[in-house]
Amino acid sequence: MTDSREDALSPTARDIVEGIDAFNEKVTDMRTKFEADPDDAIDKMMKVVFPAAAGFVASKALELMWNHGTPKHAPKIGVVRGMVNSAVFAGLSAAVGAMVSQASEHGSQALVNRRHRRNR
Secondary structure, eight states, X not given: OOHHHHHHSOHHHHHHHHHHHHHHHHHHHHHHHHHHOXXXXXXXXXXXXXXXXXXXXXXXXXXXXXXXXXXXXXOOOOHHHHHHHHHHHHHHHHHHHHHHHHHHHHHHHHHHHHHHHHHO
């Protein structure tokens, strides 16, 4: 704005204009960061969907193996033994989940990097 127009503005209007200018600067910064990001929508989806699908498959595989290895109608093994079995399954499930999560995240990032190298 020119100085003559700024002098004509009331203090309230000047505050509104300054607020709009600040908002405009933030939007410009966000747009610049967005345009500088090399990942497109497909890359972002791969980074989300691939680890989620791998985790789901791994958890179901572990559950099937656990159910296959334990009898369906186990004799009464007691509360303590049941709690130990549950704790072992929970720990094993968490360990497998962490390993699959790390591996699939690295794998999906490698796929995205490969796509970027091909598209250059």
